[in-house]
Amino acid sequence: KQEVTQIPAALSVPEGENLVLNCSFTDSAIYNLQWFRQDPGKGLTSLLLIQSSQREQTSGRLNASLDKSSGRSTLYIAASQPGDSATYLCAARRGSNYKLTFGKGTLLTVNP
Amino acid sequence: GAVVSQHPSWVICKSGTSVKIECRSLDFQATTMFWYRQFPKQSLMLMATSNEGSKATYEQGVEKDKFLINHASLTLSTLTVTSAHPEDSSFYICSASSPGRIGQPQHFGDGTRLSIL
Numbered sequence: 001k002q003e004v005t006q007i008p009a010a011l012s013v014p015e016g017e018n019l020v021l022n023c024s025f026t027d028s029a030i031y032n033l034q035w036f037r038q039d040p041g042k043g044l045t046s047l048l049l050i051q052s053s054q055r056e057q058t059s060g061r062l063n064a065s066l067d068k069s070s071g072r073s074t075l076y077i078a079a080s081q082p083g084d085s086a087t088y089l090c091a092a093r094r095g096s097n098y099k100l101t102f103g104k105g106t107l108l109t110v111n112p
Numbered sequence: 113g114a115v116v117s118q119h120p121s122w123v124i125c126k127s128g129t130s131v132k133i134e135c136r137s138l139d140f141q142a143t144t145m146f147w148y149r150q151f152p153k154q155s156l157m158l159m160a161t162s163n164e165g166s167k168a169t170y171e172q173g174v175e176k177d178k179f180l181i182n183h184a185s186l187t188l189s190t191l192t193v194t195s196a197h198p199e200d201s202s203f204y205i206c207s208a209s210s211p212g213r214i215g216q217p218q219h220f221g222d223g224t225r226l227s228i229l
Contacts, residue, residue: 032215046217102156
């Protein structure tokens, strides 16, 4: 059974800092891995999707990497802004079904 | 990008009431929809997978008679929480997908906050 762990559970940084969020998964036989953002009381916004054959994906100030062999993914946020404050979730998808296994998320606070 | 609409966004009702939540895919035909439940500061837990025109597949520990799922069309799935009790209070989120989108990001609704008094 796939288990997804995110470290740290919470992170507080000053505005402008670069930061890394970590995601690990126990079963490396994933189809892809997706990073989401969740604002309080809201649904999920998809940030980046990395296919199993890819090493990284970039969108603006966000960069996600994937190392299947070690069961790890990281989300790098450059030049953080207060508007980046949210919970960040990673989810691993196994096989050709659509089921996602989520981590508990990292609550990010960027202080002005 | 794909848009998934969920309604209502917030429900407060008395214990014993049945509550229906709708999940709609607005710009593609969703052969499969997923229903998740999220407790405060916890991750999303998959409750069931809903396939258009067939019975839903429930995850272990989820009562199918308690959480009724209907996926009668390619754009709409509904989750009915029957005879809701305070312990059913949670945040429910749906997502939608289809074979043509197998390699694409899965998109989610905005969620429904259910509070049972």
